[in-house]
Amino acid sequence: MIGYLEGIILQFESDGILLLVGNVGYEVLLNPQMVEKLASRETTDSMISLYIYYHQTDRQPKPVLIGFEFPEEKEFFQTFITVDAIGPMKAVKAMTRPSSEIARAIEKKDVSFLTGLSGVGKRTAEKIIATLHGKVEKFMLANQGENHDKKEMKTESFVLEIPDIGRQVEDVLVEQLGHSPASAKRMVREALETNDKISTPEELFDEIFGKD
Template identity: 55%
Template sequence: MIGYLEGQVLDGDSDAILLLAGQVGYEILVSPFTRAQVMAQSKETQVQLHIYYHVTERQPKPVLIGFLEKKDKAFFQLFISVSAIGPMKAVKAMVRPVGEIAAAIEDKQVSLLAKLPGIGPRTAEKVIATLHGKTREFAERAPARAPLSPVSPSPDNPEMVAMVTGVLVNQLGHSSGSAQRMIRAALEKNPGIHTPEALLDAIYQEGA
């Protein structure tokens, strides 16, 4: 069973990356937020991923799901303990930092969790009922522990938001909370934005 891989990213699509490790190319599913962080790095960077190895009778072909931090993998394993959430749904839902999702669980913010892709109000309530009180250690990692705004900056394009968040945080040095505020403000003034490049332009036209 594979638990950890380190190598160079050769390619990436909407929900996976191709990692070259030990002369072998591994296709690894990653969350939209993790993908944005990985793809924001230079191609020469050695990426270190903690791997969740998923295989079942219904899914006999092994699926590798990667996380940049061990704690993110631990949170993911808690997340999929909720009866309505499997590994595939969970990884696609993680469009925001783990610390923010955990904070929403601890603050019982159904409206925010419901806006994660594939979740919805009923599943959000199940997440809180199952995990409330179990995610405090992850929520403490959130840049701002105050309750999060339930407004989703771009429910129709969470991948774009995740990619721009990764650039603002990892390349430009903004905090996660500051990045979310800038993105939200830009999208409120320019709701027709559909690409990461246009969103970044709008943010800096506002003087961010």
Template identity: 35%
Template sequence: MIAYIKGNLTYIQDDSIIVEVQGLGYEIHCANPFAFQSFLNTEVIIHTYHYVREDSQMLYGFKNTDEKYLFTKLISVSGIGPKGALAILASVDVAGFAGAIEREDDKFLTSFPGIGKKTARQIILDLKGKLTGALSVSAETDDDTSGAHVPETQLAEAKEALQALGYTDREIKGVMPKLQQETINNTDEAVKKALALLIK
């Protein structure tokens, strides 16, 4: 198992990054490749999961061990593969997702592409009580924490609005990490903040 890769971040693609280590370029698939934009051409440490199947081998990369742990747990759930797990990680903070599972929030879980009610219930059944103790972040379930991050339903609605305005997935993924750190109270405000970040 390749636990992490330390090397020079040489290239960022729509769904992956390239990290060069002693002349070898490792392609690492990530939820938000453009979240690493500020580290381009510098040395980075990327936590990785080496996914091996009979017909393929792929490296998946994460900014921290919490994201990696959540990814490994998600792909253990029936009906969720690596692409589905990355799609979840692309638009949610780890603590928020763990909190939703503890609350058994079906509506929140089914807001992700490819997650229906059956899969949402399977996620809750398989992962409830197994995340919060293992993660270094606190999985708060209080709604009063909305000021710290954009609520996930508003984030999803903002992404849809940006797509309707003609922005590409690449452009939207590039601003999502910054948008998640903003203090936002409604979807309109989320869209306005995202547009401001896209114009910069």
């Protein structure tokens, strides 16, 4: 089974590319934002690497290769298609926004955002939330390219610099305010990313609840 390809773009299709790997050309389906990103380079000889989701079933006997720039995107996609109303072909077309934004909308139960995705109506959006809410928090920080690397470094620095403050606030959120451990960690993480000047538990609480 194919899980990764690295090659040269031979040509663009409306929903993907023809990727030359060695002497073999692979038709790879991409989400709309990925097609736009690659097409903006205005060249068909770019060397790229893609993480591949291989799709073939009785209903879809012809193998379909769906490409992703980062492994986190592929993992999110595999989680996304666990929703009954979302199959791989529908999912790749629906991903017109970054996976981090879609994950955030799911965790915030933002039906309006999800219905803005291609092919997703209100009923499907509600199914997505019902199925995945609480399961996609880890994808909320998964951005692309340089921003992805910077955010990982920034998050790591927060953990190293003020672990005690974060843990204190997480404990209060869970034990006194009734939040789940996962929710508490997310709230603390987002607050620290938003304000890197936080130095006390009080300031952290202000950042978390000042947005409500």
